[in-house]
Amino acid sequence: MSDHDYKPKSKVGQWFNDRLPLLTLANHLTDYPTPKNLNYWWTFGGILTFCLITQIITGLTLAMHYIAHADMAFESVEHIMRDVNYGWLIRYIHANGASMFFLAVYIHIFRSLFYGSYKSPREIIWILGIVIYLLMMAAAFMGYVLPWGQMSFWGATVITNLFSAIPLVGEGIVTWLWGGYSVDNPTLTRFFTLHYLIPFLILGLVVLHIWALHVPGNNNPVGIDIKKPSKDTVPFHPYIVIKDGFALLMFMIVFAFFVFYTPNILGHADNYIEANPMVTPAHIVPEWYLLPFYAILRSVPDKLLGVVAMLSAILILAALPWLDTSKIRSAVFRPLYKQFYWILVADVLILGYVGAMPAEGLYLLIARVATAYYFLHFLVILPVLGFKERTLPVPLSITEPILGGSPNLAAARHRESKIK
Amino acid sequence: MKKLFKLILILSFFSLNSSQTFAAEKVDYLKTDWSFKGLFGKFDRATLQRGYQVYTEVCASCHSMKYLSYRNLSEEGGPEFSEAAAKAIAASFEVKDGPNADGEMFTRPGKLSDKFVMPYDNVKAAQAANGGAYPPDMSVLVKARGGGVDYIYSLLQGYEDPPSGVTLDDGVYYNKYMYGNKIRMAAPLSDGIVEYGDGTNASVEQMSKDVTTFLMWAAEPHLEARHQMGFKAIVYLIILTILVYFSMKRIWSRVESEV
Numbered sequence: 001m002s003d004h005d006y007k008p009k010s011k012v013g014q015w016f017n018d019r020l021p022l023l024t025l026a027n028h029l030t031d032y033p034t035p036k037n038l039n040y041w042w043t044f045g046g047i048l049t050f051c052l053i054t055q056i057i058t059g060l061t062l063a064m065h066y067i068a069h070a071d072m073a074f075e076s077v078e079h080i081m082r083d084v085n086y087g088w089l090i091r092y093i094h095a096n097g098a099s100m101f102f103l104a105v106y107i108h109i110f111r112s113l114f115y116g117s118y119k120s121p122r123e124i125i126w127i128l129g130i131v132i133y134l135l136m137m138a139a140a141f142m143g144y145v146l147p148w149g150q151m152s153f154w155g156a157t158v159i160t161n162l163f164s165a166i167p168l169v170g171e172g173i174v175t176w177l178w179g180g181y182s183v184d185n186p187t188l189t190r191f192f193t194l195h196y197l198i199p200f201l202i203l204g205l206v207v208l209h210i211w212a213l214h215v216p217g218n219n220n221p222v223g224i225d226i227k228k229p230s231k232d233t234v235p236f237h238p239y240i241v242i243k244d245g246f247a248l249l250m251f252m253i254v255f256a257f258f259v260f261y262t263p264n265i266l267g268h269a270d271n272y273i274e275a276n277p278m279v280t281p282a283h284i285v286p287e288w289y290l291l292p293f294y295a296i297l298r299s300v301p302d303k304l305l306g307v308v309a310m311l312s313a314i315l316i317l318a319a320l321p322w323l324d325t326s327k328i329r330s331a332v333f334r335p336l337y338k339q340f341y342w343i344l345v346a347d348v349l350i351l352g353y354v355g356a357m358p359a360e361g362l363y364l365l366i367a368r369v370a371t372a373y374y375f376l377h378f379l380v381i382l383p384v385l386g387f388k389e390r391t392l393p394v395p396l397s398i399t400e401p402i403l404g405g406s407p408n409l410a411a412a413r414h415r416e417s418k419i420k
Numbered sequence: 421m422k423k424l425f426k427l428i429l430i431l432s433f434f435s436l437n438s439s440q441t442f443a444a445e446k447v448d449y450l451k452t453d454w455s456f457k458g459l460f461g462k463f464d465r466a467t468l469q470r471g472y473q474v475y476t477e478v479c480a481s482c483h484s485m486k487y488l489s490y491r492n493l494s495e496e497g498g499p500e501f502s503e504a505a506a507k508a509i510a511a512s513f514e515v516k517d518g519p520n521a522d523g524e525m526f527t528r529p530g531k532l533s534d535k536f537v538m539p540y541d542n543v544k545a546a547q548a549a550n551g552g553a554y555p556p557d558m559s560v561l562v563k564a565r566g567g568g569v570d571y572i573y574s575l576l577q578g579y580e581d582p583p584s585g586v587t588l589d590d591g592v593y594y595n596k597y598m599y600g601n602k603i604r605m606a607a608p609l610s611d612g613i614v615e616y617g618d619g620t621n622a623s624v625e626q627m628s629k630d631v632t633t634f635l636m637w638a639a640e641p642h643l644e645a646r647h648q649m650g651f652k653a654i655v656y657l658i659i660l661t662i663l664v665y666f667s668m669k670r671i672w673s674r675v676e677s678e679v
Contacts, residue, residue, distance in 0.1 A: 036677040078487045078559065081642075088642045089649070234675055242668045243679055249661040256657060260650020261459070264563055272564035272639075273556075282599075399676075 028214070033233035034240045035220035037398045041111040042218070043247030044104050050248055051101040052206065056199050058094040066146065068192035070185040073148035074274040092263040098140050099266045100255050102289035105133060109317075114341055116329030117219040123321040125212040130318045132205045137290065139198040142191040144287060149271030154284045156183045156191070162297075165304040182277065222398055223330030232398040283358065291355030292348050296374070298359040299367040309371065316378050323378055325386025333392040337385055344377050447597060449570035450577060452629055456636060459651055462644050463637055468499035470616055471634025474627050476509075477614050479558065482550060482605075484538040487559035488638055491532040497644040498637055506532060513537040551591045553604035562632070562639040569632050571597065576628040579607040 006027040008017050017023040065084050067076040080087035109129070112118055118126035141159060145152045160177050164170040179186025217228055226232040234240070258266065266288060270281045286294050293310050300306035316323075331338040347370050354367040455464045472493065475485070490510035493501045501509065510530035515537060518525035530537065540546035547554050556564070565571045578597035582588055588602065595603045609624045616622050637643065672679045 036675055075487070082487060082492075088640075088646065092646075234677070238671050239675070242664065242671050246661065246664045246668050249657060249664055253654060253657045253661065256650065256653050260646055260653065263646075269564055269566045269568075272560045 030235065030237040031229075032214060032236040033217065033229035034236050035218050035226055035232060035398055036234045036239070037220050037222060037232075038218065038240070038243075039221055040247055041107065041114075042220075043244050044108040044111065046244035047104045047248050047251050048101070048108060049206065050251075051097060051104055052199065052202060055094060055097050055101060056203070058090050058097065059196075059199065061090050062094055063196060066192075068146070068189050070148060070188050070275070073146060073188060077147045089259070092259045096255065096258045096263060096266060098143060099287070099289065100251070100258070101136065102140070104251070105136065106289070109133070110345060113320075113344070114331045114338075115219055115221060116223055116324070116326070116331070118321050119324065119329050120321065121216045122213075122219060125209060126321060127318050128205055128209045128212060130314070132202055132209060134314065135198050135202050135205070139195055139202070140287065140289065142195040142198075144271075145188065145191050146195060147271060148188065148275045150273045150275055150279070150281050151268045151271040151284070153183060153275035153277065154281055155286055156187060158284055159286075160187075162303075162307050162310075165307045167304070219329060220398060221330060221332060222395060223328065223332070224394055224397070226398060285356055288352065288356070291353075292351035293355075295351040295355035295367045296371045298355075299364065299371040313371075313374060316375070320378065320382075324382045326389065326391070327386070328391045328394060330394075333394050334385075334389055335392065336389045340377065340381055340385065344374075347373050347377070447567070447574075449567055449574040449597065451570065452573060454569060454633070454636075456633070456643055459647065461647050463497070463633060465500050466618060466620075467630050467633045468637055469501065470618070470620060470627075471630040471632070471637075472499050472501075473616065474609075474614055474631040475558070475634055478608050478627075479631065480536075480539060482539055482546070482555040483558045484540070484546075484555075485536045485558045485638060486538055487557075488536045488641075489532070490530060490534055490536070492641060494532075495641070498641060499634070503532075510534060551604060555605070558635060558638065560639045562635045567597075569636050572635060573628050573632045575603075576609055576632070577624055 006017075006024045008014050008023045013023055062080060065076065065080045065087065067073060077091070080091050082088075084090075112126065112129070141155070145156045160174055160183065163173045163177060166173060175181060177187070178184065179190060217226070220226070229235070268285060285291075293313055296313050297306045297310040300309045326334060326337065328334055331341055350366065351370045351374065354363045354370065357363040359367065455462060455467070475483075490506055490513075493499055493509060494503045494506035510532050513530040513534075514527045515530045515534050516525060517528050520526055540549065543554055562569055562572060567574070574597040575595060578595040580594060580596060582594035582601075586594065586601070588594060591604060593603050593606055594601055609627050611624055612622050614622050614627065620626060640646070668679055
């Protein structure tokens with residue numbers, strides 16, 4: 001905010017702002033120079049903020065009616081669905097909201113991967129994002145346990161049991177996590193407590209994420225550093241606000257369709273059966289957004305190594321700014337990387353698909369190949385590509401490819417196609 | 421705008437992907453036209469009332485429905501029995517209450533606020549009476565089975581003689597829609613097992629449809645309200661989106677850039 005010499009107009013405003021510069025902050029946020037060529041993939045940051053707030057508000061309301069007790073949790077959820085005013089609406093928004101949140105976060109992450117938004121000087125934004133993503137997974141997993149259905153119970157059993165793979169102390173850690181010798185009431189109450197806490201941790205990290213973003217400013221589809229403010233930028237308000245708003249509304253239409261017309265399609269039918277420690281479901285499947293990692297976990301024959309592989313699959317992302325050696329950010333000017341990028345997208349989708357299937361036969365083989373490729377992409381292809389790839393010439397400013405006179409053929413062709 | 425279409429394409433891929441999750445266990449279920457499907461789907465009152473009759477005269481002797489109350493029967497969006505009729509239904513059940521001033525438990529006729537009376541006192545009693553199998557609670561049964569209403573509807577009509585080579589233990593029946601084909605419930609419906617007050621022919625197919633519709637309502641008592649609100653919400657969102665789109669175009673026309 002050092003680039004701002006903002007002075008409120010009113011005397012009261014000045015008096016207040018000298019003591020707590022909230023008005024300077026508000027002014028910074030409205031004036032914040034944003035690259036004017038941001039496409040719709042950049043609207044998911046705003047959409048994610050909306051998702052977080054929605055989850056917190058609906059979650060608080062649900063918590064007023066939910067009872068975190070092994071004997072009453074399932075019943076209290078049914079009470080919410082039947083007797084609480086609009087309880088069905090609040091719960092379906094919350095349950096589908098989790099899926100929408102992950103859908104948006106995956107688009108946000110893959111946008112970053114495509115346009116190289118994780119590269120210098122934005123490494124801290126990226127790493128904060130990975131931490132947020134990890135916390136989201138923890139919150140979603142624990143939230144799924146709360147209705148205390150069959151998938152809740154057995155999902156909790158499977159995932160917490162992963163910690164038993166740790167040598168020597170594993171079993172002790174699992175007992176400690178459970179608060180007993182099996183998943184039971186103490187597990188439920190602590191999961192509820194943590195599920196309530198984590199969103200606020202995420203909220204704090206989101207503030208840091210945005211703060212860190214506002215230091216170097218947004219990356220953009222061309223991936224070049226821009227002077228700000230300049231001809232290449234527009235003030236955040238009203239330009240980006242209205243554009244984010246438009247994209248958010250489109251997103252909300254999809255969201256509403258799920259909530260009102262297929263509220264249970266993303267869940268598993270078994271979770272409408274009350275938890276029963278004596279009966280194991282035929283297939284224990286996590287929620288769709290965890291499936292790629294579940295596939296990686298199961299593709300390794302050894303339990304400990306499987307857990308290590310699964311964790312590495314996420315943590316490797318944190319090292320991405322250093323694994324990607326290319327000086328060029330945007331895939332628009334990296335013809336080879338662009339192809340490998342889409343292969344990676346396909347790879348992750350395949351992992352998600354086989355994660356939902358039984359780990360046997362052809363599925364297992366596909367999962368193993370896809371897992372190997374996932375790591376190959378980050379550990380071998382990306383570092384080598386940075387040195388070997390012949391990149392396209394990058395324009396000097398954003399205005400250049402838009403207004404013409406660009407040395408870059410791809411950008412010029414793109415412009416032509418838009419005019420037609 | 422082209423990008424937005426791409427986005428919608430990706431979204432639809434995801435929804436496709438999730439439905440494939442269950443594809444592995446998919447069987448061809450019997451189909452019927454459910455009145456509650458679709459954007460404006462509603463329950464048919466007469467169907468729900470007949471469905472309740474099948475439930476209470478046939479299913480309820482083994483299957484509980486513990487999350488429903490008698491008052492639900494007269495509530496909007498359900499079978500919509502008159503309040504007097506719902507009271508009469510409730511009063512026809514004996515409810516255990518107490519303790520009274522003397523510390524004794526007693527039974528009294530049911531009231532609208534009572535939950536549906538359960539056929540057995542507990543799971544063990546239910547198992548003991550059914551050869552070890554527990555007849556599942558039916559409150560959310562439709563949502564607790566992968567195939568939903570189609571599965572229940574088919575299962576009720578799926579009883580047949582076992583193919584040669586399949587031997588069944590005592591008290592086990594063959595059902596072509598059951599997971600593993602072996603079921604501990606004898607065929608519950610047979611033509612004319614109930615007598616409908618409205619003169620509808622009580623065929624197995626008709627009763628299956630009626631009772632399955634009733635179970636759908638039991639699992640989703642606010643389904644009609646959800647569909648109505650959903651339509652309004654989505655129309656509202658679409659209109660707002662269009663308005664915001666034109667405002668956005670207007671605002672962005674001030675700069676040489678595209679949105």
